[in-house]
Amino acid sequence: MFPETEVYFELVFLHLKYIKQARMKILIIEDEAGLREVVQQSLEKEKYIVETAHDYISGLDKLGAYDYDCILIDIMLPNGNGLDLLQELKRQKKQSAVIIISAKDAVDDKVKGLDLGADDYLSKPFHLSELHARIKSAIRRNNHNGDNLIVYKNVTLSPEQRTVAIDNKELILNRKEFDLLYYFIINPNRLINKTAIAEYVWGDHTDQADNLDFVYSQIKNLRKKLKESDAEIDIQAVYGIGYKMN
């Protein structure tokens, strides 16, 4: 079995339109070398083709020369502003999904970015699992003419309908359980930090000492439901860090 197979299948179902070009291209425009590298490595693990730019000018060059499925833009760049790059992109009528990344977490920047046509806004620091989730949904939304079902093994999930089917039999989940499953499905085989899970599903409600137990007790219910309906996926605890679905 090729290691890519799972990812391959996932992407096939995510974007039926792109079957022939399953490996998507992502551009990272970020001036901090450390962050650029770690994001690049993480994305390459997911079989994305990743290119990087370290400032406004090199970002502008790459934007104009190639088409990307998704572009990550840091707002504050040497010799320019990321929002201007976004404007340039829209001017060139490029179809890429765009995620703004900023250390500022300022409401103004967020509103401005989204107004200029960014698909999402992510403030630093973020969890890699969160970044992957955002990239996937941004690409999915950007290609809205595709079939939006996410299929992994015998589990089919519809983010729009918020429904889950296992072997075509519907599995009833409550809102939080659905969010949990969605996060795992969109990050298959990835070790997800428990804080990332808690933040994704419950916001910043749970920054307290019993974070671990709390997330565990919520995941326990989901696991039980998945097992009862013979899902071919299972969520495993990686002690001390978080969880992994395979």
Added chain:
Amino acid sequence: MKLQNYTLRYLAITLLLVIPIWAGIFYVLILDEVYDNIDDDLKNSKIIIVRHAFANKELLNSPEFGINKFTIKPLPKGQYSHKEEFSTLKEFMEYDNDNEPIRTLKTVFDDDKGNSYELIIKASIVEEDELLEDLFLALIGLYVMLVISILLVNRLLLKRIWKSFHVILDNLKEIKLGTGSKLKPINSSIDEFIILEKEVEKMLTRNEMLYASQKQFIENASHELQTPLAISINKLELFAENNILPDEQMMELGKITDTLNRLTKLNKSLLMLSKIENQQFSEEKNINFNELVLLLVEDYADLSDYKKVKITVTQNDSLHFMINKGLAIALISNLLKNAIIHNHPNGFVNFIINKNDIIISNSANNSPLNPEVIFNRFYRHTTTNESTGLGLSIVKSIINNYSITIEYLFTKNHQFKIIFPKK
């Protein structure tokens, strides 16, 4: 005690001491002068009487005081002292129907034949008790008038003089750092006040600058920390994914990540605080707090179920308020989160929503909190190292922005009352 009353009190007490001392001295001096005068007069009368007696021998035998104010009695032959003796005694006076003091001069003179005669001259003098009484009354009058006039001068004049000072005081009371409040001008011609005003203004400007740069520093530092934090967390995540480490080492890796996550939370809370204080949450909406509380209670249902804490909401009225939505959520959720977390299994959290206030009370094992310090940054009641110690500071800075007040009470349960300003 106010400044003008303060000086008045000391002046009144001083006058009360100074006036009797002055009166005593005055009384002694006046009396001395009066006696001196009368004695001079008596001496003068003696010269005139003796001269008349030489001319008119009949006068030499007038042993009774009649209309005359003197007596002359012949003395047996012998040697007599010719000294003048003065004395004061009391004599019945028909007019007053009372004994009145009189002054007498007793002396001896010789006529041309060498016979000695005793001469007594009397004169009525001041009634000391009545003089004292009059003086006493006059002094009370003087004292009262002095105090009243000082009071009036204080009221009218000093009030006007100190007006600028009170403007400066009001200015100082009004100052709220970070709001760019301006000082009211004093328009005084008094040097001291002008200097005071100038110095206060300088101090305020300096403090405003310090405050602004401190805020700027916190904000910049928090921003600058985000990227290194992102790199560290992401590198660790990637490392944890890539490496199959023994369980214990994975545990350690998890602990490092947890610590970094905590740092992230802390940093975000600090940023949030700076932003609230810099009033960067400007967009306001009329928020229905009843709906908001119900929504947040539902949001926190998983956590409260897990902690076995029962949440109830009593709506006595509907509460609307113009506020930034994000801040309204932060305000309620910080208090709600605390109430759930600092609770015990089978405990409760109660919301009571009234027309102008929301009361959040929760059961707890621990003793009352100190309301003086709970809103301070980084104050922690418990030793849970996972809390940032900034939750209630955020609450406090939100309510400060909107003239909302918050009260903490402990009556077996912890109770926070958020009081909204009346419209």
